[in-house]
Amino acid sequence: MRVLIADDHDLLRDTLVMFLEVEGKMETAVAGTFQDAFTRIENDERFDLILLDFNMPGMNGLEGLRKAIAMCGGQRVALISGEATRQIAENALEAGAAGFVPKSLPAKSLVNAFKFMAMREQYAPIDFMTAVEEVPGNALADKLTPRELQVLRGLTEGKSNKEIARDLDITEPTIKLHVKTLYREVSAANRTQAALIALEAGLF
Amino acid sequence: MRVLIADDHDLLRDTLVMFLEVEGKMETAVAGTFQDAFTRIENDERFDLILLDFNMPGMNGLEGLRKAIAMCGGQRVALISGEATRQIAENALEAGAAGFVPKSLPAKSLVNAFKFMAMREQYAPIDFMTAVEEVPGNALADKLTPRELQVLRGLTEGKSNKEIARDLDITEPTIKLHVKTLYREVSAANRTQAALIALEAGLF
DNA sequence: TATGACCCTATCCTTTCGGATAGGATAAGG
DNA sequence: CCTTATCCTATCCGAAAGGATAGGGTCATA
Numbered sequence: 001m002r003v004l005i006a007d008d009h010d011l012l013r014d015t016l017v018m019f020l021e022v023e024g025k026m027e028t029a030v031a032g033t034f035q036d037a038f039t040r041i042e043n044d045e046r047f048d049l050i051l052l053d054f055n056m057p058g059m060n061g062l063e064g065l066r067k068a069i070a071m072c073g074g075q076r077v078a079l080i081s082g083e084a085t086r087q088i089a090e091n092a093l094e095a096g097a098a099g100f101v102p103k104s105l106p107a108k109s110l111v112n113a114f115k116f117m118a119m120r121e122q123y124a125p126i127d128f129m130t131a132v133e134e135v136p137g138n139a140l141a142d143k144l145t146p147r148e149l150q151v152l153r154g155l156t157e158g159k160s161n162k163e164i165a166r167d168l169d170i171t172e173p174t175i176k177l178h179v180k181t182l183y184r185e186v187s188a189a190n191r192t193q194a195a196l197i198a199l200e201a202g203l204f
Numbered sequence: 205m206r207v208l209i210a211d212d213h214d215l216l217r218d219t220l221v222m223f224l225e226v227e228g229k230m231e232t233a234v235a236g237t238f239q240d241a242f243t244r245i246e247n248d249e250r251f252d253l254i255l256l257d258f259n260m261p262g263m264n265g266l267e268g269l270r271k272a273i274a275m276c277g278g279q280r281v282a283l284i285s286g287e288a289t290r291q292i293a294e295n296a297l298e299a300g301a302a303g304f305v306p307k308s309l310p311a312k313s314l315v316n317a318f319k320f321m322a323m324r325e326q327y328a329p330i331d332f333m334t335a336v337e338e339v340p341g342n343a344l345a346d347k348l349t350p351r352e353l354q355v356l357r358g359l360t361e362g363k364s365n366k367e368i369a370r371d372l373d374i375t376e377p378t379i380k381l382h383v384k385t386l387y388r389e390v391s392a393a394n395r396t397q398a399a400l401i402a403l404e405a406g407l408f
Numbered sequence: 409t410a411t412g413a414c415c416c417t418a419t420c421c422t423t424t425c426g427g428a429t430a431g432g433a434t435a436a437g438g
Numbered sequence: 439c440c441t442t443a444t445c446c447t448a449t450c451c452g453a454a455a456g457g458a459t460a461g462g463g464t465c466a467t468a
Binding site: 382 | 415418424
Binding site: 008009010011012014015016018019022055082083101103104105106107108110155156158160188189190191192193195196199 | 219305396
């Protein structure tokens with residue numbers, strides 16, 4: 001089984017390669033940037049699994065994932081990340097990724113996940129996908145109406161009510177109302193706190 | 205040589221442990237949260253090196269580092285991180301850390317760095333420490349006076365001018381002055397943006 | 409001793425926020 | 439049909455925030 005690992009953290013890459021070769025009897029190839037990975041995919045023979053880091057240089061989030069999936073017809077492409085949210089994982093799976101692997105996964109599970117994905121199954125750790133969903137404090141997005149979420153996004157961008165009003169093409173008084181009710185719903189005392197809380201919760 | 209590795213990414217921890225034991229002939233112990241690490245330090249025998257992840261649960265940035273250094277008298281405590289900025293690394297070293305290890309370091313170098321730190325030397329990768337320095341936008345903390353930094357911290361906590369004034373035991377007009385000048389220095393249009401910029405830059 | 413950097417206080421004024429309240433329109437569901 | 443939820447508009451008012459300016463104090467350094 002042949003695996004390509006693309007991650008800008010040499011430390012993880014080096015140790016992971018060693019682990020996969022010893023424990024999983026896998027052949028490995030590595031890349032440190034998206035461009036690296038890209039050229040390897042173009043030139044080398046086929047891989048049973050391609051692992052792309054979400055935060056690596058050139059990756060540009062899900063854009064890189066989509067590009068990779070599109071260009072290496074049929075080869076399995078999975079996402080790996082230490083920081084990504086459940087939302088991102090879901091989007092990746094929707095985009096046709098072979099799976100999502102958080103770095104909080106034990107190394108042994110990783111080997112199993114790899115084999116699973118190479119068999120053309122879609123993988124994502126259940127606890128990761130469900131955990132965040134049912135935490136009440138983090139169901140933040142569900143407590144807000146679509147409109148309030150749009151307003152909240154504006155707050156997280158440091159915009160004034162007037163600016164948000166212009167962006168959403170509604171009047172400022174309306175924005176103020178949404179802002180006010182939104183404060184209650186996320187337990188914020190002012191717009192800065194609301195922005196911080198939203199970011200903390202992984203929204204946007 | 206005995207090493208404690210505290211990181212919430214099982215994947216890195218597992219593979220790193222294996223690597224260190226095989227390549228570096230080191231004994232390892234692990235922890236997944238700051239609390240875990242804390243109890244291990246309290247109960248276990250002494251370590252030649254303790255490695256703390258900057259982003260792990262309970263760590264709270266540099267606060268956890270300081271706590272660890274203070275409580276395990278004489279033992280070497282180093283910081284590891286995949287995302288931290290040069291600024292954070294510098295602060296860590298100033299706080300008395302044995303060193304700073306970015307996850308972009310090759311695994312082989314890591315073994316050497318560990319041995320180096322265990323010999324009571326202070327370690328930080330030169331390229332990492334110099335590279336970011338010449339980016340003008342990231343010298344953020346250096347552009348602000350100590351007082352302005354205190355005020356900025358208040359902003360990142362979503363506090364009002366009045367609250368900040370009470371905290372720092374100075375009058376509100378003074379806070380407003382610092383806030384205003386601070387905006388110019390970090391290129392913010394309002395307090396929310398200032399808070400976001402500060403957090404983005406890795407301050408606090 | 410003089411200059412400059414930093415910190416503090418203060419006043420004035422305008423804009424923005426944030427809260428309270430009172431409506432109206434629409435769509436979904438009992 | 440009525441209720442409820444959501445989104446919209448609007449006005450009023452007090453409290454913050456933000457900008458401009460004018461001081462005074464300390465301390466290090468030239």
